[in-house]
Amino acid sequence: MSAxxxxxxxxxxxxxxxxxxxxxxxxKHSTRPVTYLATARIEDEEMRIRIAHHRSTRPxxxxxxxxxxxxxxxxxxxxxxxxxxxxxxLTLWLTNLLLDSDPQCAQREQDALLALLPSLPGxxxxxxxETGLGVVPLGELTRRFCDQAGRLHQALAxxxxxxxxxVAGLPIFLKGRP
Amino acid sequence: MSAxxxxxxxxxxxxxxxxxxxxxxxxKHSTRPVTYLATARIEDEEMRIRIAHHRSTRPxxxxxxxxxxxxxxxxxxxxxxxxxxxxxxLTLWLTNLLLDSDPQCAQREQDALLALLPSLPGxxxxxxxETGLGVVPLGELTRRFCDQAGRLHQALAxxxxxxxxxVAGLPIFLKGRP
Amino acid sequence: MSAxxxxxxxxxxxxxxxxxxxxxxxxKHSTRPVTYLATARIEDEEMRIRIAHHRSTRPxxxxxxxxxxxxxxxxxxxxxxxxxxxxxxLTLWLTNLLLDSDPQCAQREQDALLALLPSLPGxxxxxxxETGLGVVPLGELTRRFCDQAGRLHQALAxxxxxxxxxVAGLPIFLKGRP
Numbered sequence: 001m002s003a004x005x006x007x008x009x010x011x012x013x014x015x016x017x018x019x020x021x022x023x024x025x026x027x028k029h030s031t032r033p034v035t036y037l038a039t040a041r042i043e044d045e046e047m048r049i050r051i052a053h054h055r056s057t058r059p060x061x062x063x064x065x066x067x068x069x070x071x072x073x074x075x076x077x078x079x080x081x082x083x084x085x086x087x088x089x090l091t092l093w094l095t096n097l098l099l100d101s102d103p104q105c106a107q108r109e110q111d112a113l114l115a116l117l118p119s120l121p122g123x124x125x126x127x128x129x130e131t132g133l134g135v136v137p138l139g140e141l142t143r144r145f146c147d148q149a150g151r152l153h154q155a156l157a158x159x160x161x162x163x164x165x166x167v168a169g170l171p172i173f174l175k176g177r178p
Numbered sequence: 179m180s181a182x183x184x185x186x187x188x189x190x191x192x193x194x195x196x197x198x199x200x201x202x203x204x205x206k207h208s209t210r211p212v213t214y215l216a217t218a219r220i221e222d223e224e225m226r227i228r229i230a231h232h233r234s235t236r237p238x239x240x241x242x243x244x245x246x247x248x249x250x251x252x253x254x255x256x257x258x259x260x261x262x263x264x265x266x267x268l269t270l271w272l273t274n275l276l277l278d279s280d281p282q283c284a285q286r287e288q289d290a291l292l293a294l295l296p297s298l299p300g301x302x303x304x305x306x307x308e309t310g311l312g313v314v315p316l317g318e319l320t321r322r323f324c325d326q327a328g329r330l331h332q333a334l335a336x337x338x339x340x341x342x343x344x345v346a347g348l349p350i351f352l353k354g355r356p
Numbered sequence: 357m358s359a360x361x362x363x364x365x366x367x368x369x370x371x372x373x374x375x376x377x378x379x380x381x382x383x384k385h386s387t388r389p390v391t392y393l394a395t396a397r398i399e400d401e402e403m404r405i406r407i408a409h410h411r412s413t414r415p416x417x418x419x420x421x422x423x424x425x426x427x428x429x430x431x432x433x434x435x436x437x438x439x440x441x442x443x444x445x446l447t448l449w450l451t452n453l454l455l456d457s458d459p460q461c462a463q464r465e466q467d468a469l470l471a472l473l474p475s476l477p478g479x480x481x482x483x484x485x486e487t488g489l490g491v492v493p494l495g496e497l498t499r500r501f502c503d504q505a506g507r508l509h510q511a512l513a514x515x516x517x518x519x520x521x522x523v524a525g526l527p528i529f530l531k532g533r534p
Binding site: 010012014130131132133134135136137146147149150151153154156157158163165172174175 | 191192193194195196308309310311312313314315320323324345346347348350
């Protein structure tokens with residue numbers, strides 16, 4: 001049985017801000033068995049190479065699960081009281097939701113995640129891009145993404161502790177402490 | 179007479195970062211009578227619906243004033259030593275200034291706000307979008323907006339206390355304390 | 357001989373966030389002789405005027421050096437144990453590297469800077485734009501810039517202390533203290 005109390009950790013950050021590295025170091029230093037939940041949809045050779053490279057930098061004994069859409073259901077299927085699940089990242093997941101052919105998909109899946117979070121067994125580390133601090137480019141999809149990402153981050157931040165914003169590989173603790 | 183000392187509060191934040199909610203909670207917890215100063219120019223039905231929705235979430239006894247351009251004059255007309263004025267938001271106001279047919283308008287109105295601030299009676303809460311931490315998109319108007327917003331935020335930050343940056347609904351105190 | 361210990365200071369910030377002013381104030385308050393290293397490539401009259409204006413706001417006794425590409429070599433040529441070099445800014449330098457006709461230039465020059473930093477004599481202040489916290493616009497060059505800027509900032513942040521993020525003219529200390 002793990003000696004660590006289960007946690008909900010939200011790691012936000014910009015492009016190449018070190019958020020995945022921070023999440024992976026947290027998971028490596030945990031005594032819990034790690035499940036790595038990747039949300040990327042592999043659609044071309046460049047992405048396949050990039051993902052293979054990422055995978056080679058992670059411990060080989062981590063279990064890897066891929067799920068681009070049904071995040072809550074997949075979390076529930078793999079969670080257990082002594083485990084740790086690292087989700088990288090919510091940005092790609094939200095993009096997948098917004099591009100889904102079912103227009104109800106985005107709301108339903110986000111609601112399911114928020115409803116599940118308080119009762120999910122074990123530790124959860126969520127990684128997501130902070131994209132709201134620049135000029136929002138034109139384009140209806142981009143605006144919807146920014147709106148929904150901002151709302152989702154706010155809702156998750158009320159349920160998680162700690163909440164971090166990574167800048168230049170360094171954490172700003174928005175809530176809680178290491 | 180209000181027991182609270184008058185304050186100048188500047189709340190910055192990204193898209194859907196919780197900056198308006200933070201400002202409104204501050205106003206609700208104040209003992210001062212609240213004037214809500216909206217800077218949005220209502221130009222289409224979508225905006226009318228969005229604004230009506232926002233209004234329905236605010237206390238009905240707040241006085242609402244709409245002014246897209248002449249902010250300093252409007253603040254002066256509604257300020258009193260025991261009152262609180264919440265301006266939401268400076269981003270729309272600055273956009274209105276830059277789109278004004280009078281090219282002197284933007285500088286004149288910003289100068290008027292900065293000159294008025296130190297002597298304005300009562301408490302003032304200013305809400306504004308932080309848009310400077312992404313890639314600045316092409317387009318002369320966007321670049322001018324980013325330049326002027328950055329300069330305005332710097333000038334206001336010297337006059338306000340506290341100054342906050344909201345991320346995921348959580349405040350980073352750039353200056354001062356709650 | 358200067359009484360201050362040599363330092364490596366990294367100042368990040370958005371558009372018009374006050375990062376250059378912060379760097380220049382640090383340099384002015386130092387007892388060390390200052391070399392100002394400008395990375396801007398002067399390509400048109402507007403830029404020439406803008407740069408002349410910036411220069412007029414800085415102390416006349418600062419030595420000014422211009423170098424758009426070979427940053428490490430220029431730093432080494434001007435560094436001495438009692439001196440202070442202020443580089444403004446890495447963003448323009450990285451842009452120059454990415455636009456260089458030699459495709460190896462960007463990697464080579466960044467590697468040279470990172471290799472030099474630990475042993476460079478004297479104090480160094482580096483100024484750079486944080487551009488990773490908004491939506492990344494389309495365009496291959498912009499994406500490459502954001503990727504490389506993020507990686508460079510992470511690498512520099514491990515070598516510098518303090519590391520600051522400026523917002524509205526106010527510093528968030530990501531690492532170290534004033």
